[in-house]
Amino acid sequence: MTKPNDVFESIDTDLNTTSSKQLIEQQATHWLLIQDELDLDQKVQFEQWLVIDPEHERIYRRLEEALSLVEQIPVAQSSDPVVLVEQLNNSSKVTIATDKVAVNNHVYRWFAVAASIMLIAMLGWFGQEPQEAGPVIAQQIYQTETAQVETYLLVDGSVVTLGPDSKLLVSISNQARSLKLLSGEGYFDVVTDKIRPFVVSSGQVGVTIIGTEFNVRYNSHSIQVAVSEGLVEVELQDMRTKLQAGEVIIADNSSGLSQVTSIDPALIDDWQQGQLTYQDVPLGHIVSQLNRYYAGQIIVVGEDVEQLRVTASFSTQDIPSVIQDLAAMLSLEYTQSGDTWLLTKPAMVKTN
Structure with a gap:
């Protein structure tokens, strides 16, 4: 019998390999299977894979959604993916699994992912076209080295200045502008576009704006957001706070959002000098x-x-x-x- 790991070890996760929808499905399955075991470099690679093509994220999220449904079936009933799907379809009330050992078990997770793929195939989710995301105009990965500061002009006219040792993923379509700060620091001078919100995420923190200037600083334990001009909304889990010019906040996964404090707007981008x-x-x-x-x-x-x-x-x-x-x-x-x-x-x- 083929071991679960053997099935996915040979899957190519090259960022530029996007010629086949079937291959994307395999890549998405691979990432979901090892999601809880990623080290820092693998997390960066996963984020790059996710943003490089809208189809990557669409298929991965479909698979993730199906897995969440499958894992809600009482796990002691079966480890057979066919039976799991049948149980899900026949269940009038889904209950949360309580066997944590089984849920975290590698073998069970492999069967659960396999069941999720079957569920998606039954529902036709893989084949559905995205309803919200428009065609991508530009996708780019920007990265600076130690002690290097660089300024980039984005396709929408917005300007991003990255601090040293920083990495930023940018995806811009006709309907959305999405950026992910994976490390370091970035100062954003955003062109106003009421139709396409400008969203910067870093870790679990999301910053949404229409048109403004602000700074995002990524630390190992927290994210700092400071606003030079305009208005931004900072979101962490279920918490949301709005900041205006001259205000700063720190978002920490363990302690949540800090109190909003004042800062001289002239000092926010002083690192560029x-x-x-x-x-x-x-x-x-x-x-x-x-x-x-x-x-x-x-x-x-x-x-x-x-x-x-x-x-x-x-x-x-x-x-x-x-x-x-x-x-x-x-x-x-x-x-x-x-x-x-x-x-x-x-x-x-x-x-x-």
């Missing part, structure tokens, strides 16, 4: 951004040290000096080994 300005920001967030400007690595030792609050302004031209200034400001010790710097509490540094 080589200046970094912070107002009551955790040290860990600052170091995360500094690492995008520095060829080496800066490490903060201790969660309590990461949470130290900082209000200051630094130049990106001399990162080692910034590290020393931060250490002096927060009464920390720093040690250097080549291009690697450690920031620690004084008691944590051994002395001879």
Whole structure:
């Protein structure tokens, strides 16, 4: 008997391979099967695959929807995909599965995905044409390297400036403008278009606007959104907040949306001029951004040290000096080994 993993190991997930709808279905199945096990690089690859062709996302979402239905059938009844589909069709009331071990089991998930494919085939979902998305005008992946800042003109006339070590996926059609910030920071000067909302997502955070200027900063733990001009709506899960010029908010998956605070609009894009300005920001967030400007690595030792609050302004031209200034400001010790710097509490540094 063929093992489930063997079925999908040979599937080509090349971003440029979109010649066959059947191949896209195979690729979507592959991504759904391993979705819970993706590392950071695979997540980036998946996001790229998803955005490079509207058909990719349409088919993947159909399969995802079918899987959610199949997984709601009591899992102890059967692991046969044919029986699972029959149970779903004959069930007058769908109940949530309670056997977590079975739900998370690789073999069960493979059967569930197989059942989902059968369900989609029965309903004809794969063959349905998208009802909302218009033909794509432009799709592009923009990426910058360490210490590199680049400005890009999008096909709709909007302008995006990416900070160092940033990655942005852009998909623009006749009916929508969708962008995904996968890492780093971006400043967006958006052309007004009431018909096509401009939506920027990063992690689980979505920012929707009609026409404005705003900044999105991606950190490992949170997303910061600051508005220079106009009005934006920030969404995280079921929470929504509107920001106007001179306001900033931090969205965190664990703690939700922070309170809206004020910021000088002139400081929001100061990083484009080589200046970094912070107002009551955790040290860990600052170091995360500094690492995008520095060829080496800066490490903060201790969660309590990461949470130290900082209000200051630094130049990106001399990162080692910034590290020393931060250490002096927060009464920390720093040690250097080549291009690697450690920031620690004084008691944590051994002395001879």
